[in-house]
Amino acid sequence: MTNQAIREEIGDSSLEVALGALRNSIARWTDKSDLLETAVSGLLLYQHDEPTQPRNAMYEPCICLVAQGAKRVLLGDDTYVYDAHHYLIASVHLPTMVQIVEASRSKPCMGVVLKLDQREISQLMVDSNLPQPRAQQSSRGMVLGEVTLPLLNAFQRLIDLLDEQKDIPILAPIIQREIIYRLLVGEQGERLRQIASAGSQSNQIARAIDWLKVNFSQSLSIDDLAAQARMSTSTFHHHFRSMTALSPLQYQKQLRLQEARRLMLAERMDAANAAFQVGYESPSQFSREYNRMFGAPPLRDITNLRQLAAGEGG
Amino acid sequence: MTNQAIREEIGDSSLEVALGALRNSIARWTDKSDLLETAVSGLLLYQHDEPTQPRNAMYEPCICLVAQGAKRVLLGDDTYVYDAHHYLIASVHLPTMVQIVEASRSKPCMGVVLKLDQREISQLMVDSNLPQPRAQQSSRGMVLGEVTLPLLNAFQRLIDLLDEQKDIPILAPIIQREIIYRLLVGEQGERLRQIASAGSQSNQIARAIDWLKVNFSQSLSIDDLAAQARMSTSTFHHHFRSMTALSPLQYQKQLRLQEARRLMLAERMDAANAAFQVGYESPSQFSREYNRMFGAPPLRDITNLRQLAAGEGG
DNA sequence: CAATACATCGTACGATTAGGCAATAAATTA
DNA sequence: TAATTTATTGCCTAATCGTACGATGTATTG
DSSP: OOHHHHHHHHHHHHHHHHHHHHHHHHHHHOOTTEEEEOSSTTEEEEEESSOOOOEEEEEOSEEEEEEESEEEEEETTEEEEEOTTEEEEEOSOEEEEEEEEEOOSSSOEEEEEEEOOHHHHHHHHHHTTOOOOSOOOOOOSEEEEEOOHHHHHHHHHHHHGGGOGGGHHHHHHHHHHHHHHHHHHSTTHHHHHHHHSTTSHHHHHHHHHHHHHHHTTSOOOHHHHHHHTTSOHHHHHHHHHHHHSSOHHHHHHHHHHHHHHHHHHHSOOOHHHHHHHTTOSOHHHHHHHHHHHHSSOHHHHHHHHHHHHHHHHO | OOHHHHHHHHHHHHHHHHHHHHHHHHHHHOOTTEEEEOSSTTEEEEEESSOOOOEEEEEOSEEEEEEESEEEEEETTEEEEEETTEEEEEOSOEEEEEEEEEOOSSSOEEEEEEEOOHHHHHHHHHHTTOOOOSOOOOOOSEEEEEOOHHHHHHHHHHHHGGGSGGGHHHHHHHHHHHHHHHHHHSTTHHHHHHHHSTTSHHHHHHHHHHHHHHHTTSOOOHHHHHHHTTSOHHHHHHHHHHHHSSOHHHHHHHHHHHHHHHHHHHSOOOHHHHHHHTTOSOHHHHHHHHHHHHSSOHHHHHHHHHHHHHHHHO
């Protein structure tokens, strides 16, 4: 056995130990098919005890780990599958399809999510004099990386804080900074640094995405948005798509339709009003696009969902 | 013979008489194959005693009449042929191919050109309370119309002024206003009014064209130009093309290459400098496009032209 | 200095939009 | 249950706009 192989062996076994500890911690705080917002702001824990169908979900800027099980994320034509040995970073808000592909009663999928704040990342880059990214080109806003022991340990310490709530205000930010630092210098650090470096194309696109996220119900002028990002219309398109796998309009449409669905489902709003609320000016157009996205026209889709929920509840 | 027919007969014969008078006047001031800028500013007279090949020419905003002979104007894929019974209005600067198709020693092509000033047109529209145009859609910046007797008479009086130079400062503007008025209320008045009504799409495009005409050697941002015209990039394209039969870039290219040709021919500038002067940043690109437009690379084209001129001169 | 790779930009094309109207489904009432 | 009203969805037209693609210009590499 070579030294290299020995190191890997040791590393791997340490990793497994750390993952085991993480599983225990997650299990202490969450129950089956449970999602918990913890006392550490931005830190979420969850477990789920069976595979799911793909479902629409919005990823926020965050880093996601699973201590057990596996998930599949669909972004445009790309597929990202991650498990206990791979983390996933989303550097912007991204509409995706998410599916738990590996989970069971005996071995539920157990996950940790830590939301990332771009300002923190930028601050850390300045503070630690990390080099500006080489390439100007913008790439996908989602990336997979290999889980390392120090990273796992940091997460472990973060979760351990939940037992010592008084330490959270002081220690949580420190540990979060450590995690971010480890990501920045890790294999996918370049990506994160691109997003965070002010004025870069990635950063400009990220700003545009933030704007859309807030103002999706307003009517959208791509030309203006491009001007804001100091790019030509077509260049803006190019970079937007390379980051989100969606055209700006498709992105806005996703936001609009998902919000409309939420309004009808949770706030019991009728189709026409929901359509209007999210920025559509004609109900017929809304109906057509809703149908295209969710597979059924508004009312029928909502009825389906209600029946499904009732069935699960009973 | 119906009254209608009689009126037409009378009208036609009067028209012929008027055209005869116009021919005499033009002949008094111009010689064979001669172009005269008259003492009336904006008024040009010319005659040409043989048909020509099509040649590149820039039309300014103007109205063109021929008292004898015929001309053909090529604008993009459109062809405009006009003779003694049809005038041609150009409402913006337009790069065209022009060809005299009917002319001979005994019956030379005899023409009158009066340049039009958009501000005068707008002023007249306000003063005379002419209605704003109905349609918003923009159309070709060139149009043919049927010559009428009053129009011919006005032109006759304008040319007659050349014999009474002291009256020009007072009478020329008045007669020009009459001509513009007749055009505005005539069959093609709608077109002219569109161009002149501030804020209309046609007017916005006309402004963009004016800008291009002056700043063709600067590098051009279509997005900015569109923003200036308060249109989206694509809408701007659409209207620009419907008015000029050219895309904005093609339009600019025409201006650049024609100016470069002039610089080389008249100012004896070398190719590389001419290229640079009109805004090209690489001589190779210039050469390629020059070749495409004039059928020969810069140096050879100029040599050809010089030989041609020498041949005609001798 | 040529050749090549790469990013950017212009623009033609096709998708999307508003707005109006017709058809249909659902709900309410006779 | 039938009739009437109301809410939703489907369809049309004309215009605008988004955007994929190909042309153009810039940087890089041998």
